[in-house]
Amino acid sequence: MSDRKEKTFWAVVSLSLLTIVWFFASQMESMKTLLPNPVDVFKFLVAGAISPIGQHNIWGHILWSLSRVFVGYTLAAVCGIVIGSAMAWTKVGEAIIKPFYLLLRPIPSIAWIPLAILWFGIDEKSKYFIIFIGTLLIIMTNVYDGVRSVDKNLLGAARMLGAKENQLFFKVVLPSAVPQIFSGLQVGLGAAWATMVAAEMIRSSEGAGWIIIMGQNSVNMVQIYAGIILIGVVGLFLVTAMRFLEAKLCAWNIRGK
Amino acid sequence: MKIKKLLMVVMVLIASTAVFANGAKESGAAKVDADGKVIIRVGAMPYYLSVPLQVIMDEKLDNKYGFKLEVINFPSGGPMAEALGAGQWDIGPIGAGGMIAVPTYNAKLIADVEATMDGAWIVARPDSDIVKAGANIKALPEVIGSAETLKGKTILGTIGNISHYMGLDYINQFGLGMKDINFIHMETAQVYTSFLAGNGDVACLGSPSAALKLQKAGYPVVGGLKQQDISQQDAILISDNFYKNNYKDAVNFMKAWYEATDKLNADFEYEVAMSKKFYQANGRTDFTDEGVRQESEFNTYVDSSTAFDKEVGAWMTGLVAFMVENGSMDKEVLEAMKTNVKLDVVKDALK
Amino acid sequence: MKRLKINKFRVISAVTLCVFVLVWYLVTAVFGLFPKTMLPSPDSVFFSFIKKLTSTVPDGGTLFEHIFASLVVALTGYVIGVGVGLPVGISMAWFRPVDHFVRPVFDFLRTIPGIAWIPIFTVWLGIGLSAKAAIIFVGVFVGTVVNVYSGIKQTNEVHIWVAQIFGASKIEILKRVAIPSALPYIFTGLRVSLGMAWLGLIAAELLAAQKGLGYMIQVARNFGRSDLVIVGMITIGIMGALLTLALEFVERRVVKGI
Numbered sequence: 001m002s003d004r005k006e007k008t009f010w011a012v013v014s015l016s017l018l019t020i021v022w023f024f025a026s027q028m029e030s031m032k033t034l035l036p037n038p039v040d041v042f043k044f045l046v047a048g049a050i051s052p053i054g055q056h057n058i059w060g061h062i063l064w065s066l067s068r069v070f071v072g073y074t075l076a077a078v079c080g081i082v083i084g085s086a087m088a089w090t091k092v093g094e095a096i097i098k099p100f101y102l103l104l105r106p107i108p109s110i111a112w113i114p115l116a117i118l119w120f121g122i123d124e125k126s127k128y129f130i131i132f133i134g135t136l137l138i139i140m141t142n143v144y145d146g147v148r149s150v151d152k153n154l155l156g157a158a159r160m161l162g163a164k165e166n167q168l169f170f171k172v173v174l175p176s177a178v179p180q181i182f183s184g185l186q187v188g189l190g191a192a193w194a195t196m197v198a199a200e201m202i203r204s205s206e207g208a209g210w211i212i213i214m215g216q217n218s219v220n221m222v223q224i225y226a227g228i229i230l231i232g233v234v235g236l237f238l239v240t241a242m243r244f245l246e247a248k249l250c251a252w253n254i255r256g257k
Numbered sequence: 258m259k260i261k262k263l264l265m266v267v268m269v270l271i272a273s274t275a276v277f278a279n280g281a282k283e284s285g286a287a288k289v290d291a292d293g294k295v296i297i298r299v300g301a302m303p304y305y306l307s308v309p310l311q312v313i314m315d316e317k318l319d320n321k322y323g324f325k326l327e328v329i330n331f332p333s334g335g336p337m338a339e340a341l342g343a344g345q346w347d348i349g350p351i352g353a354g355g356m357i358a359v360p361t362y363n364a365k366l367i368a369d370v371e372a373t374m375d376g377a378w379i380v381a382r383p384d385s386d387i388v389k390a391g392a393n394i395k396a397l398p399e400v401i402g403s404a405e406t407l408k409g410k411t412i413l414g415t416i417g418n419i420s421h422y423m424g425l426d427y428i429n430q431f432g433l434g435m436k437d438i439n440f441i442h443m444e445t446a447q448v449y450t451s452f453l454a455g456n457g458d459v460a461c462l463g464s465p466s467a468a469l470k471l472q473k474a475g476y477p478v479v480g481g482l483k484q485q486d487i488s489q490q491d492a493i494l495i496s497d498n499f500y501k502n503n504y505k506d507a508v509n510f511m512k513a514w515y516e517a518t519d520k521l522n523a524d525f526e527y528e529v530a531m532s533k534k535f536y537q538a539n540g541r542t543d544f545t546d547e548g549v550r551q552e553s554e555f556n557t558y559v560d561s562s563t564a565f566d567k568e569v570g571a572w573m574t575g576l577v578a579f580m581v582e583n584g585s586m587d588k589e590v591l592e593a594m595k596t597n598v599k600l601d602v603v604k605d606a607l608k
Numbered sequence: 609m610k611r612l613k614i615n616k617f618r619v620i621s622a623v624t625l626c627v628f629v630l631v632w633y634l635v636t637a638v639f640g641l642f643p644k645t646m647l648p649s650p651d652s653v654f655f656s657f658i659k660k661l662t663s664t665v666p667d668g669g670t671l672f673e674h675i676f677a678s679l680v681v682a683l684t685g686y687v688i689g690v691g692v693g694l695p696v697g698i699s700m701a702w703f704r705p706v707d708h709f710v711r712p713v714f715d716f717l718r719t720i721p722g723i724a725w726i727p728i729f730t731v732w733l734g735i736g737l738s739a740k741a742a743i744i745f746v747g748v749f750v751g752t753v754v755n756v757y758s759g760i761k762q763t764n765e766v767h768i769w770v771a772q773i774f775g776a777s778k779i780e781i782l783k784r785v786a787i788p789s790a791l792p793y794i795f796t797g798l799r800v801s802l803g804m805a806w807l808g809l810i811a812a813e814l815l816a817a818q819k820g821l822g823y824m825i826q827v828a829r830n831f832g833r834s835d836l837v838i839v840g841m842i843t844i845g846i847m848g849a850l851l852t853l854a855l856e857f858v859e860r861r862v863v864k865g866i
Contacts, residue, residue, distance in 0.1 A: 362645050451734075
């Protein structure tokens with residue numbers, strides 16, 4: 001507990017220091033167009049929490065973005081775990097899925113935007129698709145690695161005790177891969193949140209990414225910085241929540257934290 | 258074991274078909290509303306070319322001609338053309354984006370909307386040698402710059418829209434081509450921000466609001482539609498699917514459209530009021546009373562009496578030919594453009 | 609027998625790919641379920657690919673020019689990202705005060721995607737190589753730090769005690785014990801961040817470009833050329849896979865050598 005307090009203390013110190021440096025930097029003549037005053041950015045965020053920017057206030061924008069992330073992420077998590085374990089556990093599955101996996105993994109989610117628009121149109125569905133595709137391969141990678149790295153001794157022991165193949169998978173492999181699957185889900189959530197900005201570039205009139213895009217369109221540096229901070233804070237919150245969940249759910253197997 | 262394998266193969270087949278089938282778009286006739294009226298999804302942009310839609314809404318012309326109008330808004334022509342490819346609108350007025358929508362998505366060009374003579378500009382930096390070179394083309398006294406000062410310079414613009422065409426025409430005026438300059442592609446908003454931030458020597462802007470803001474910030478105009486004596490002829494497109502399955506409804510829409518443009522051309526104050534109402538309703542914040550008046554004065558809609566005064570689609574075809582010449586499009590595209598200009602809808606509407 | 613087995617799975621892989629292309633061909637070219645603008649047939653993609661090797665329509669560059677331009681951007685961002693990420697990750701993991709101080713800022717920044725930085729980097733760095741490399745840097749930096757950090761943190765405590773008993777200083781333990789034992793993690797980090805660099809490419813070329821695979825896709829999109837979009841995507845996929853393979857090859861050499 002005291003460890004946590006210490007961490008919080010240092011977090012406050014370092015973030016305040018960053019803000020102070022930022023403040024003084026923004027006061028310099030040469031930085032005028034590059035850096036807005038943090039006080040202005042803060043004011044913008046506070047004002048935006050009460051009165052709307054565009055059609056919604058900040059909470060509305062965050063909710064919109066979260067709802068997009070939620071749909072795309074949930075789909076990706078389910079598919080990623082199923083396909084990833086199929087790829088890792090059966091040799092045939094690996095032979096079938098891996099070529100596609102290897103080819104699709106290096107393709108960034110933004111590259112899918114043109115096709116997503118043609119296939120799903122310009123509304124919500126194409127955004128879900130972009131977030132889905134950006135998250136799926138990351139979760140798959142982790143599930144694959146997790147299932148593959150199951151302790152061979154464990155498998156041998158279970159086999160000797162007469163476990164069938166599917167018993168082996170559900171009773172031994174999957175539980176022992178849970179920590180890695182969870183870290184995949186955590187990284188995936190971060191990725192989903194990051195992809196959201198790209199997805200909202202398709203065409204949107206709301207969302208946290210939209211705040212940045214509109215800030216850019218109207219050359220409003222304060223709004224751009226506010227949008228970036230917003231994305232950082234919400235992203236941090238999501239990842240922390242996920243870590244908390246992990247700590248609760250797999251307390252038996254926290255590795256090196 | 259054999260059965261398992263077979264199952265696997267079948268599953269893969271199903272899965273891959275599902276992936277493809279996911280994207281399948283229903284084609285066929287358009288949807289119908291509760292009263293049995295066909296819903297026409299009309300693509301629009303918050304600019305002059307789409308103002309007649311406001312009249313159709315206000316005067317309930319859709320009711321009169323037996324269809325239901327559903328306006329779908331786009332910020333600019335690029336996304337609008339793309340959305341046509343995705344089957345998201347049936348009919349609508351569009352500018353340079355039509356050069357992509359017609360040949361690529363097989364849309365039909367059925368009518369011209371109006372000739373925009375102004376509203377897109379090229380700006381440079383006030384202290385640059387391009388501006389200092391002054392006017393060098395006799396026929397075009399407002400086009401600033403020279404071949405020597407432009408060579409090797411960085412020009413910002415958006416490939417595939419009016420700014421691309423305008424920028425190419427601008428350097429062509431000085432006998433230069435794409436190879437002589439650095440043409441850097443960015444979305445319009447980024448052209449604007451990057452240029453303001455000090456990047457690039459020349460910026461081509463297809464959107465009037467961004468261009469006007471730059472002019473206000475003190476960047477001199479060195480070219481533009483009016484300056485270069487080129488125009489932008491917006492046109493009404495109709496999707497291939499709607500043309501094939503809802504021909505009669507397209508005719509009805511054009512009847513309503515021409516009644517609206519006749520009204521707008523007859524009454525100047527009405528035109529100004531409708532424009533302002535339309536812009537307001539569609540989220541534009543950059544227009545002024547004065548600007549709208551100017552715009553209405555400069556531009557005239559093609560109406561029922563002038564529908565065939567000029568060769569319909571000539572501008573768009575010329576634009577595609579220009580793009581082919583400059584190596585931005587393949588030759589076959591020009592043929593596809595020409596065959597997709599169809600005059601029958603308007604002929605039937607004005608019967 | 610074993611050899612035969614491996615071949616069997618290779619065959620399955622090949623067959624699946626063929627079936628996939630066949631289905632793709634059937635739904636597009638044969639049954640025409642999709643308009644070719646929405647999903648071009650595999651043969652038209654193939655011919656676009658062949659044509660793009662020499663043709664400069666519509667974006668003013670051949671495929672190889674685009675690949676080269678993209679490699680320059682991605683590798684520049686990668687080298688800088690790794691160069692900064694390695695020392696930061698190591699010192700965060702090894703020196704407590706640094707960890708306390710840098711970690712909160714790092715945790716906050718890591719969730720912000722490269723693409724969100726575009727408006728700011730445009731203003732700071734312009735529209736040239738440096739701004740594009742900076743967008744890639746963001747992803748690479750985060751990937752490197754995370755992996756190096758956890759690698760060093762996992763150093764076996766017993767090894768550290770032994771070194772301490774022999775009177776090694778903190779820096780010496782870091783150099784002789786922690787870093788070598790973290791090498792597999794560091795390499796994972798290098799590999800993950802190479803993937804990140806490649807993934808950041810399109811975002812970077814969204815900024816402003818005249819050449820590059822991301823730019824090619826962007827222009828193809830503006831011209832409604834979905835066949836070229838797919839050519840670009842497949843090229844990015846293949847190049848990314850090749851880069852990863854190359855690094856894995858180096859990794860095997862180096863890690864074995866120690």
